[in-house]
Amino acid sequence: MSNFVEGAQVVTRPLLKIDNLSKSFTGVQALSGVSLQIKSGEIRALLGENGAGKSTLIKVLTGVYPRDGGDILLDGNAINAADSGHAQRLGISTVYQEVNLIPTLSVMENLTLQHQEKVFGLISWKKAEIRAKALLAQVGLDIDPLRQLDTYSIAIQQLVAIARALSTQAKMLILDEPTASLDSDEIKQLFDLMRRLKAEGMGIIFVTHFLDQVYSITDSITVLRNGECIGTFNTAELTRSDLVSHMVGKSLEELAPSAHDHSIQRERKALLALNNVGKQRYLQPLNLSIAAGDIVGVAGLLGSGRTELCELAYGSVKPDQGEIRLGKHSLTKFSLRRAIQVGMGYCPEDRKQDGIVAELSVRENMILALQASRGWWSPISLSDQQGLVEDMIQRLAIKTPDMDKPIGELSGGNQQKVILARWLITHPALLILDEPTRGIDIGAHHDIIQIIKELCEQGMGLLVASSELEELVMFAHRVVVMKDHHKVSELLGEDISEQAILRTIAS
């Protein structure tokens, strides 16, 4: 009798069972007693705020960090991955938010690294190519596998990373924000793939900040907060507002930003004026003016020229025609340092690569732009620095144990806030933000939008490029719509809505 019961349990035995998992870093409890179970053929969303412990959980699962306590069972066997390679051999594959492949190797070499088939003890590249093509076909990519990886766009690289994760006989697939750099078609392709894998019985952990995606693809949701497991819910039974309140520990009413008044359209003198500014094979010439206290949004699909517009306006890429003026200064021919001195600030899209200096402390990162604009011969005293930084940490609610922690150890949302603070202490007249809320969670997202609005009220001009129409609609006074590297339209006041923007892009 008992055997039958046993047998019945085998069928429903979880594919992955995490029991009472703990992990702490010098003084900070990153995970405390987290338990969860995932069945085979289940897509589980793993959600939580900054510092909730999502990344830590994934890194402990894949052996990047050793755990302090608890058990991990895969298919009923206790596992203890020593490193990422070991985890892959055990059957847990991971695709990270930032593409973690080797840019200088070919697509084929990336796909087969550490798993190359051999003939007489030597790697057979013929077999590797066949295998690479099969793997690429699985994710619906038709590209030349012999080309170097970094000759392809980030979106394609991300799909290659997923193809690789599937190559290693994975039972569990962890997708850590894989959609951040994909456009909607590619996301659809990814979801089709996920559904197919699910049908084949793979367990999938899906980390994302897009709630739409959570509701369209996942079966169940596990919410983490401050290193603790708040609960696991069936996606179909959990309303969005409940989900958000679980994640932030507050109700949605508290979070909802006040309705935005688009009608503030006072006549003001242009602060930043782009006059027929363009660059060949980069951005078609366009006009744009931003007044003090204006928030101008830049909308458009991936690759439509959003980032290009920001870079030209800031001056990190020099235009080959047109004139840029900030107040009474012409910036067309001047250096970046000059642009910063007359009041320009820029938070780039790619935080990891262009924004932060990971090894430097929060304080040093924050003080960078101010120091640069003053020149290196007039250093800012340590006490002044500490005052400024302390003030900013308070004002922007940056979560860091102290200001001398290397910024690389903070979570994405907090890094973004530090970069914002970097520019705020230079008191810019105009701030350019490229994807300020990308890859950060709802709570920090809300904070940053709040900060943007406050800055605008203080009379700063802002140029904000974002792929999230919802947020542009929330705060922008005007929205510039980009398409195929030129400006298609500029929406004003009441005309700004997600629908209108989409219609403009589609037209």
Next chain:
Amino acid sequence: MINERNLPILATLLVFILLYGFGVYEYRGFRDTLVFTNLLTDNAFLIITAIGMTFVILSGGIDLSVGSMIAFIGVLMAYMISSMGLHPAFAIGIALLVGVFFGTIMGVIIAFFEIQAFIVTLAGMFLFRGLAYLINLDAVPISHPFIMALSDIYVPLPGRGGLTFIAMAMLVLLVIGILVARRTRFGMSVYALGGDSHSAALLGVPVGKTIIKIYALSGFYSAMSGVIFAIYTGSAYPLAAVGVELDAIAAVVIGGTLLTGGVGYVFGTFLGAMIQGIIQTLITFDGSLNSWWTKLAVGGLLLFFILLQKGIVVWVKKRAAG
């Protein structure tokens, strides 16, 4: 297939052909295969060292100890053969093991204590030179019938040329180097490490083990170079091969390997070292130029290749973005 990754090595090949073509056009003697086979023999020790160096640079590291290693291994060999009366085959075996041993030690220090390869191998460079002096202060001949027999091996080729034992040993080591780099998991791990060590670790590349193997391999190749150098010169001298580490690095870079790692070919390194040899030969043929012109030409070429690679990297990035 011409792809951006092959451009540097194609440029190297072009320079090689141009220089050789110039020699053939300008000097009658250059047309004999003898010039080519002499190049193989005379540059064998540099090529062998540079093959090991290629792995190190591909992984994003550097090995400054190779020149001293050559001198140390030579002196050690001479000591074992002349003073201890060991058979040369046996002495060569021990010398190679010693080279691998010291390479491994450096690799362990670099991998586990995460100290820059530059500093660790700089220490190695002084250490090996010092060890060489500890064994012997002067140049000593290595005379043994076995060594003589090796030096006498000669496979004549048409056109007055012929392959010496040294040249053949070098070619065998070259083929092994090429196969290890492109056809083994270790080789691909080396490329991956040089491309992005953080991602490599996440992709399951055993980073520590690979680093240790790389410096062990470089130790093996430089020890092998020491053996070849000893057979080539028939003597051992603690001051031998000073600055060869820099010649080897130059050969690797002229051969098209990116100094930051991740991109390059062992065969390119062979061409890079041969180019240095050809320049030297051309200057000898000319007769009126000072031999320091070699350095001048090598310096110019180095600069050219570094700029070329930078150009290609920028170009690839631009194309991927646009």
